[in-house]
Amino acid sequence: MTLHVTGEVLDTKRTGAYRHLTLVAPGVAERFRPGTFVAVTLADSARLARRSYWIHQVRPVGGYGPALQLVVEPVGTGGAWLAGLPVGAKVELTGPLGRPFALPKEPVSCLLVGEDVSAAPLFPLAERLRERGCAVTLLVAGRDEAHLLSALEARRSARAVTVVTADGSVGQRGRVADVIAETLGRARAEVVYAAGRHDTLHAVAAAAEDHGAWSQTAVELPQPCATGLCHGCPLPVVGEDGVPRTVRGCTEGPVVRGDRVRWAELA
Amino acid sequence: MTTTLAGLTLPNPVLVASGCGGTGRELAPYLGDDGLAGLGGFVTRSISLDPRPGAEPPRVVETPSGLLHAEGGNPGLEPFLATELPELVRSGTRVVVSITGRTLSEHAELARRIGQAPGLSAIEVAVGGEPFHAASLVAAVVRDLPRGLPVLAKLQPDLLRVVETARGVLEAGAAAVVLADALAAALPDGRPAGLSGPAIRPIALRCVTEVCAALPDADVVGAGGIGSAADARSFLDAGAAAVQVGTALLHDPTTAARIAAELTSGDTP
Numbered sequence: 132m133t134l135h136v137t138g139e140v141l142d143t144k145r146t147g148a149y150r151h152l153t154l155v156a157p158g159v160a161e162r163f164r165p166g167t168f169v170a171v172t173l174a175d176s177a178r179l180a181r182r183s184y185w186i187h188q189v190r191p192v193g194g195y196g197p198a199l200q201l202v203v204e205p206v207g208t209g210g211a212w213l214a215g216l217p218v219g220a221k222v223e224l225t226g227p228l229g230r231p232f233a234l235p236k237e238p239v240s241c242l243l244v245g246e247d248v249s250a251a252p253l254f255p256l257a258e259r260l261r262e263r264g265c266a267v268t269l270l271v272a273g274r275d276e277a278h279l280l281s282a283l284e285a286r287r288s289a290r291a292v293t294v295v296t297a298d299g300s301v302g303q304r305g306r307v308a309d310v311i312a313e314t315l316g317r318a319r320a321e322v323v324y325a326a327g328r329h330d331t332l333h334a335v336a337a338a339a340e341d342h343g344a345w346s347q348t349a350v351e352l353p354q355p356c357a358t359g360l361c362h363g364c365p366l367p368v369v370g371e372d373g374v375p376r377t378v379r380g381c382t383e384g385p386v387v388r389g390d391r392v393r394w395a396e397l398a
Numbered sequence: 399m400t401t402t403l404a405g406l407t408l409p410n411p412v413l414v415a416s417g418c419g420g421t422g423r424e425l426a427p428y429l430g431d432d433g434l435a436g437l438g439g440f441v442t443r444s445i446s447l448d449p450r451p452g453a454e455p456p457r458v459v460e461t462p463s464g465l466l467h468a469e470g471g472n473p474g475l476e477p478f479l480a481t482e483l484p485e486l487v488r489s490g491t492r493v494v495v496s497i498t499g500r501t502l503s504e505h506a507e508l509a510r511r512i513g514q515a516p517g518l519s520a521i522e523v524a525v526g527g528e529p530f531h532a533a534s535l536v537a538a539v540v541r542d543l544p545r546g547l548p549v550l551a552k553l554q555p556d557l558l559r560v561v562e563t564a565r566g567v568l569e570a571g572a573a574a575v576v577l578a579d580a581l582a583a584a585l586p587d588g589r590p591a592g593l594s595g596p597a598i599r600p601i602a603l604r605c606v607t608e609v610c611a612a613l614p615d616a617d618v619v620g621a622g623g624i625g626s627a628a629d630a631r632s633f634l635d636a637g638a639a640a641v642q643v644g645t646a647l648l649h650d651p652t653t654a655a656r657i658a659a660e661l662t663s664g665d666t667p
């Protein structure tokens with residue numbers, strides 16, 4: 132069940148290159164599952180397309196009940212506007228939207244791979260997995276230190292954390308594709324969850340297949356409505372029957388099995 | 399606020415425009431207790447004989463006060479009849495199936511096959527803006543439909559020819575005209591697209607005004623950037639019997655239900 136509500140900014144703080152916004156959005160936080168997102172309506176009524184953000188965390192805020200935390204990169208019209216909102220600002224949003232990450236029934240070993248701001252949905256996922264007794268390994272990647280989502284908090288939920296940055300400013304120098312095979316092997320992961328750029332997700336899905344692991348990828352696409360109405364976020368997949376199909380990234384996704392996506396067509 | 403349109407009785411004059419309501423299921427959570435049944439009607443996305451994957455991304459692009467949209471794709475007639483249509487009919491709303499084909503004979507075949515489907519209220523077809531072609535298209539569709547199933551013809555907002563086109567499609571057997579379709583436009587990369595949203599609202603309103611003045615007996619549905627009860631009211635005041643809400647739903651999925659409620663209560667802030 133999703134809701135369209137008017138939320139309110141309770142807190143806003145800068146972390147590296149990003150802005151963490153805490154929002155109260157009645158009913159939305161209560162229905163959250165890791166991998167779901169919210170679609171934000173811009174206050175500028177001449178801007179009709181919506182902007183989608185992963186729900187990063189749900190935490191109780193005194194007097195308000197559970198609140199949503201979004202991580203916003205202040206780029207583009209939507210990102211700059213949202214990141215610049217002061218405490219008390221009203222935000223129209225719809226959520227939680229999309230198919231969340233599927234959780235394993237058994238306490239298996241899981242590898243979580245997140246890149247830049249896209250890593251946001253993996254942190255609450257790590258908590259849920261640990262609650263189920265899964266061994267969680269985290270691979271966090273970023274362009275540089277400023278664009279790396281803090282792994283500090285996640286260390287509590289993860290057995291091992293690997294950090295890579297493209298410029299080597301923190302952790303290993305490199306990209307996800309450089310280290311995914313080795314990390315997968317070391318973690319003996321049976322399930323891999325990934326969120327990041329399309330080429331990164333492709334590399335993760337391919338590595339998971341090589342290792343005989345399941346992969347679930349959170350695919351980001353521009354979503355004009357984010358609610359399944361406009362068919363404007365086509366995601367090329369292969370159905371269970373082997374037939375190529377185009378599904379809606381917002382409704383049939385954003386989390387889909389990595390081996391089901393026709394990655395070459397998303398490049 | 400019961401409305402009569404094309405011989406149909408609608409509980410209110412607010413319909414969901416083609417291509418803006420998903421399969422119906424996605425919109426229902428935002429419509430309150432009555433779901434889709436609480437709307438005046440639901441026009442489906444355009445259905446073709448064969449499945450169409452839709453345009454390459456980017457498919458829907460923001461432009462000031464509007465959205466540009468290339469073809470959204472559809473599952474094709476058979477899967478639609480097997481899954482989407484029965485679910486829409488079960489929802490209790492008045493279902494209008496929008497059809498699209500490449501030729502007159504494809505349109506005729508679509509009409510013939512969809513016309514047999516139980517529970518259908520009407521067919522909608524986008525006929526463009528060229529009077530002769532539009533009338534021929536409507537004639538082809540009407541000829542192959544079971545008697546009594548109305549055809550709504552959706553016209554391009556081409557002010558120079560809209561009255562002539564409207565007259566032509568009504569004479570050819572259309573039960574109502576929808577004014578207007580998305581305005582022919584291009585995506586930034588030059589691919590063909592339609593422009594919809596508040597940017598075209600004044601143009602659509604002018605089309606409604608002109609057609610209603612020239613053809614006072616015509617059933618007219620207003621469409622184009624309607625996002626509030628006040629917008630809807632201006633189309634109804636211009637002579638439209640009903641309105642379609644489209645792009646506004648992509649911005650706020652509760653819009654259609656809110657407009658219907660405000661019109662029904664007579665409260666238009």
